[in-house]
Amino acid sequence: MTHEVATEVADLDVEVFRAEVRSVLADFGSRLDPRQFFHGRGGATRELYQELGRRGWLALGWPQPTGAVPATLAHEFALWDELAYARAARPDLASGIVAKTLVVHGTDEQKETFLPGIAAGRIGFALGYSEPEAGSDLRAVRTRAVRDGDVYRVTGEKRWTSDAHCSDYLWLLCRAGEAGGHTLLILDLRAEGVDIRPIETIDGHRLNEVFLDDVVVPVAHRVGDEGQAWNLIREALAVERHLMVLPGRVRRDLDDLVSWARGTRAFADPVFRARLDRLEIDVCATEVLAAEALARALEGADCAAEAARVKLVGSGATQDIARAAFEHGYVEATDRDGDLAFLWRESVMETLAGGTSEIMRSVLARTEFGLNPR
Structure with a gap:
């Protein structure tokens, strides 16, 4: 810019x-x-x-x-x-x-x-972090980059890789050097030895498996030194946390639910209306927590705790919004092609993507209470 x-x-x-x-x-x-x-x-x-x-x-x-x-x-x-x-x-x-x-x-x-x-x-870039045996715990990453003169030869497998099929490069976390330290490479997804296979999800979204078979990556495409990846990933996450959960998405889900309810008998149901009021509180809480995370980011401070809270509340709210009509027995919401049925399928992913709720609670335990959860 x-x-x-x-x-x-x-x-x-x-x-x-x-x-x-x-x-x-x-x-x-x-x-x-x-x-x-x-x-x-x-x-x-x-x-x-x-x-x-x-x-x-x-x-x-x-x-x-x-x-x-x-x-x-x-x-x-x-x-x-x-x-x-x-x-x-x-x-x-x-x-x-x-x-x-x-x-x-x-x-x-x-x-x-x-x-x-x-x-x-x-x-476009996709993030090549998770593997079959390394999901939330990236310390278990096994993908290996072996130095061969001015290039690395990379072998391994990445899984749950969003957008790999429509990206140009993979922001690859791997192991390199004699010590096998975590290292970041920029890998061309069009290179020989890259095999991208789809994983279809319940909401119709596509994730991917990415198989890497002796893929050549120039040493010039290593970001930082060998073994420095953890510091770079943590720093990048610190400056992106305020975007982890966007309250506009959560607000839109609730607006769509209210719009649907106005056209059905649900809007005249006092019990369902009370549920909408509780959901409004959750959405407002998401908006406030997101604002707190942004304020910390604007100060140049780490907003890990604030981001974890907004992730917990916001992802939970999307699930509660998507389930509301079903849990109150409104069969009109079960139309498979309708927005509410789609949001229900999509919301299943919400507490997993970007770090599970368990991981978010662990972050809060460490940063807010000084605990070391196992």
Whole structure:
């Protein structure tokens, strides 16, 4: 993002910027599926990223090379929150985790190679972290990179890899060096030896298995030193936590439930109306907790505890919203092609993606109470 664009956006009131985002979405809307948010980061979503890139908006949250918080961090949150409410797109992994790491820790060659394309929305990344025996506990990663002159030869398997089938590169966590330290590589998903196979989910989304068989990766595409990956991943997560759960998505789910109820006998049911009131409280709590996490991020502080709380409350709220009509016995909600049935299927994923509820509780136990849960 140019300095001129950064200054222009930073000078805008955040609510004015939100209105501008909504205007762009209104113009772009006919090209998006009503459930585009849930369809991954390819196709029409990539086209939307490119539109955001033309406006310089994909780089709003990029730190200064020193790691300093950008003046447009609140605008970045507003951008993705509006896109979440519109069900248009999730945050781009390339312009988030990848770019924010490269800005601070990438080589000059890496910055020149990747950052312009990421900022323009042309380059997509998938996260190659989890494996069959390494889900939430990434210390168990086994994928191995063996140095061979100016390249690494990578062999292993990644699983549950969102968007690998529509991305250009894999942000790969592997083991390298004699000590087998955790290392980050940028692996070209079009390289020989890469085999991507689909895993279909209950909501119709696609995850992937990615098999790597002696895949060649230039040493120049190693990010940081061998064995440094944990520090880089933790730092990247720290600057992305405020985007972990976007309250606009949770608010939209409740708005859709209320809209559905108004057209049925459910809205006249006092017991169901009381359930809607309780759900409204949960959504408001999600919004407040997300604001707290953003405030901490704007201070340049680690918002791990705040993000864990919003993840717990927000993901729980999406499940409760999706289940409400079914639990009150309204068969009208069971239409398989209807929004509520879709949200029920999709909500099953919510407390798993981005860290399970158990992991979030462990984060809170450590950061808030000084405990060391096992």
